[in-house]
Amino acid sequence: MLTVTNLTKKYGKQNAVDDISFHLDGGEVVGLLGPNGAGKSTTMKCIVGLLRKTTGEITIGGFDHLSVEAKRFFSYIPETPYVYDLLTVWEHMQFVAQAYGVKDWKEKASQLIELYELEDKKSKLGRDLSKGMRQKVSICCALLPDPQLLFFDEPMIGLDPKAIKNTKQVFKNLKEAGKTILVSTHLIDSVESIADRIMIMKDGQIIGNDSIENLKQQAAAGGEGLSLEDLFLELTKDE
Template identity: 75%
Template sequence: MLEVNGLVKRYGDQEALKNISFSLAGGEVVGLLGPNGAGKSTTIKCIVGLLRKNSGDILIGGYDHQSIEAKKIFSYIPETPHVYDLLTVQEHLQFVSQAYYVTDWQLKAERYLELYDLIDKKDKLGRDLSKGMRQKVSICCALICDPQLLFFDEPMIGLDPKAIKHTKMLFKELKEDGKTILVSTHMIDSVESLADRVMIMKDGNIVGNDTVPNLKANSDASLEDLFLEMTSDSDE
């Protein structure tokens, strides 16, 4: 579903992504872990086309990631949600649905609005929403077009405990439906319980890429301890 080969991203003389390669299979949930500045958000933004890569190939569903065919089959939920100031919550869902030619959007919208406690907020303007509600709207908009591949960048930030629980439940449902998910997060316990595989980044490189059981096969350490060990500086 996703192929990344030799991805390089530079900011001036600084190499933020250093020739990284990985792939995601259909129906796979993959956690992307790393300390601040490791390159997680840069990786996702290059894949979805928000940042221009310096070199490398990115294919989504066999299509170049910048093509219309690729954009039709993925959704992106950013760390900082953006909404339209003068559209209501429901109009956001209608707008996205019409852009993706979703015919039964009202039924889907009602389900997601109810799931995230937004029914009574559906006529509220984007400019009047809290950060948490903006994040909920962003997730609803990403889901309503029924994408095959979803990119979540720190999706739990700003969500209340009930919304976090429902988001984890959605991850399981999406996986059962054969969707592919790449989720960048600092919530290691969530990744351990949800992900089929984790990729650990440090300084623009992928330093670990395996299932949680395989990563822990030769150690009694927790995933959190392994993460800290793999991302620590060698002289510490």
């Protein structure tokens, strides 16, 4: 579904992403963990085409990641939610439905708006929404086209506890439907219960890429008693 090969992103002489390679299979939920500045958001922005990679190859569904064919496969929820100032919440849904050619979209849009408790905000303009509301609209817009691949960059930031719980359930439903999800976060508990696999980044490199149990065994003899937080701190500590 997603293949990243020797991806590098330089800013001047600094490698924000340093020659990383990985792939995501269909139906897999992968957590991308790392401290601030590790390169998580830069990696994701290079994949979706918001940043120009320095070197490397990225394919989505077998197509180059910048092609229209690839863009039909995925949705992206950025760390800082972007909405259109002069579109209402409902008009955002209509816009996405038209852009992706979604048929009979109104029922699904209504279900998503109800799930994220936005019914009373349907006619509110984007500029009048709080950050948390913008994040909810961003997630609803991403889910509406029913993409095969979803990129979530810090999806829980700004959400209230009920919305976080609902989003975790959405992840599980998407996984059961065979969708592929890459979740970038430093809120470790938000992915521990849903991820099949964890990739840990530090200084622009992937220093761990395996199931949680296997990574725990690598981090400590036997791995007994290690939480995912312990594992993360062990793998990312300074030498």
